[in-house]
Amino acid sequence: MIKTKFSIAIHIMTLLAMYKEDWMNSILIAESLNINPVLVRKEIAALKAGGLVESKEGKNGGVKLLIDANKIRLSDIFKIAKGTDTVLSPLKNKPNPNCRVGKQINSKMDTILEDIDTAISKELEKQTLEEFMNQF
Amino acid sequence: MIKTKFSIAIHIMTLLAMYKEDWMNSILIAESLNINPVLVRKEIAALKAGGLVESKEGKNGGVKLLIDANKIRLSDIFKIAKGTDTVLSPLKNKPNPNCRVGKQINSKMDTILEDIDTAISKELEKQTLEEFMNQF
DNA sequence: CATTACTGTAATTTTTTTAATTACAGTATA
DNA sequence: TATACTGTAATTAAAAAAATTACAGTAATG
Structure with a gap:
């Protein structure tokens, strides 16, 4: 569910x-979000795989930015x-293959859904994490 | 759930x-989508309220476009x-009000989420329903 | 070197959300 | 007056998401 993950990640x-x-440790972060620490750790795993953060195990461990906040754009996080996934995913039900529209709708929709994600990325490219943070 | 509604509406x-x-009647449409007719009728109610379609009750009733397909943009349907709602909605859990970030995150996020929806609308404005239909 | 405080995950349960179904009143057609 | 629709509300079933539990692995610290 992108909508949750995006909010958590930001x-x-x-x-x-x-x-x-x-x-910063996951319990502290989870308290700020008011969600379960395991969800936080999962999202951190993704951010780590994406190269934005580093983590340290063991006592006094936690997570830290790997890149300066002014080099990170909200689109990177998105x-x-x-x-x-695409933000607006197609229906799970397979449309009727005997219908002229049903037969092709999914492939035609895919293009639109990809374009939407690209448009979102472009929009979020405008703002850096530092700019966002400086509002607080 | 915007992602379902958008696919159904398109x-x-x-x-x-x-x-x-x-x-066209809702059973026929539902068969093409392979979903329940009631869901179709609900989405039709929204399209009707939005002024894009008209419907006729009773025998031989159904739904019809009220505006020519070349005058309808995919953004209208979106x-x-x-x-x-916004496409990417905020978390339901209230973030911690004793945290500097938690206290303000929702209001700051709202701006981003609105901007995302605007960006999607702009993208979908590019294509008319007729253009989309002509692919089939 | 044992204790403590973390990460990282997997597995399970609970809760929430979504979709399907059922039901039926209202309406136009023939 | 029978038939075939719309329009909606209420209920049930299914699916998805979140929370919880559990625990192995690891690093710091006394």
């Missing part, structure tokens, strides 16, 4: 940008949160 | 554009499907 990244010297 | 509108002389 929140996490804002915290990390604000306390960029500290290793792309990681979204993964391979 | 599918319905494509069918109506293709068979623009006919009153706006109706989305209603007052």
Whole structure:
């Protein structure tokens, strides 16, 4: 569910940008979000795989930005949160293949859905994480 | 759920554009989509309220475009499907009000989420329903 | 070197959301 | 007056998401 992941990811990244010297742990972050720490850790795993953060295990461990907040654009965070999904996904039910529209709708829709994601990325490219954080 | 509604609405509108002389009924449309007719009728109610289609009750009734397909842009359909929601909605859990980020994140996010919807609308403005239909 | 405090995941359960179904009143057609 | 629709509300079933539990692995610290 992109909509949740995106909100979680932005929140996490804002915290990390604000306390960029500290290793922040998932419980603290989860308390700020008011969600379960495991969800936070999962999203951190994605941000880590995307190269935006680093983490340290063990006592006094936690997470930290790997890149300066002014080098990170909100679109970078969006792309990681979204993964391979599209924001507006097609219906799960297979449309009727005996219908002229049903037969082709999914492939035609796919183009639109990809274009929408590209448009979102372009929009989010405009703002850096630092700019976003400086509002707080 | 905007993602479902948008797909349903586009599918319905494509069918109506293709068979623009006919009153199409919800069972036929539902069979093309392979979903329940009640869901179709609900989305038709929204399209009707949005002024894009007209419907006729009783025997031989159904739904029909009210506006020519070349005057309808995909953004018009998107706006109706989305209603007052944003595509990427904020988390339901209230973030921690004792946290500097938690306290303000929702209001700051709202701006981003609105901007995303505007960007999607702009993208979908580029294509008319007729152009989309002509692909089939 | 044992204790503590973390990450990282997997597995399971609970909760929430979405979709399907059922039901039926109202209406136009023939 | 029978038939075939729309329009909606209420209920049930199914699917998805979130929370919880559990625990192995790891690093710091006394």
